[in-house]
Amino acid sequence: MSLLFSGLIGALIGLAVTGGFHIWKLRRDELNARCDELCDLLLECGRTASGYWADNFVHNTKEMRVQEARILGLQALFEGLYAELKPRLNADEAESIDLLMSELIDAVSGGDFTVEDRVPDSVRTRSALQAAAEAIVAIRRAHHNTMPFARLARTYHDNRNRKLDMPRGWNCKN
Numbered sequence: 521m522s523l524l525f526s527g528l529i530g531a532l533i534g535l536a537v538t539g540g541f542h543i544w545k546l547r548r549d550e551l552n553a554r555c556d557e558l559c560d561l562l563l564e565c566g567r568t569a570s571g572y573w574a575d576n577f578v579h580n581t582k583e584m585r586v587q588e589a590r591i592l593g594l595q596a597l598f599e600g601l602y603a604e605l606k607p608r609l610n611a612d613e614a615e616s617i618d619l620l621m622s623e624l625i626d627a628v629s630g631g632d633f634t635v636e637d638r639v640p641d642s643v644r645t646r647s648a649l650q651a652a653a654e655a656i657v658a659i660r661r662a663h664h665n666t667m668p669f670a671r672l673a674r675t676y677h678d679n680r681n682r683k684l685d686m687p688r689g690w691n692c693k694n
Contacts, residue, residue: 562652563656573640573641605659628651
């Protein structure tokens with residue numbers, strides 16, 4: 521009887537551990553998907569904004585209005601996805617990403633956005649995609665740091681390629 525009872529207890533412990541792992545993995549996969557979706561949206565918004573700022577507003581007014589609506593829609597979408605991701609990030613990294621997101625929003629929809637008869641803006645054409653890329657890199661790095669044992673792995677890889685700065689022929693038995 522005690523053998524049956526101990527087997528039952530072992531099975532319940534195994535079920536709890538396996539269930540806990542699968543729930544954690546499900547949440548981790550969801551977080552990975554949200555991070556990928558956010559990065560794809562940032563890149564798409566940067567590309568759309570670069571095309572928008574490269575054109576003169578006078579030409580293709582209907583097309584420009586559609587691009588403006590698309591940029592504003594993408595902006596609202598990536599702000600919402602980032603708000604969902606932000607609580608899971610390190611506070612210092614989230615603060616630096618907030619600054620990058622602010623620069624991105626300014627680059628894609630600041631300046632003469634929706635202004636009639638505006639001329640192409642070469643600075644915003646370049647900065648929109650560049651700001652998106654900088655935000656993507658920071659978000660990917662911060663997301664990677666949420667992985668278990670991320671600091672341990674980084675320390676290992678940093679020390680693996682480290683060179684000692686002792687002079688040749690140095691003897692520690694002096």
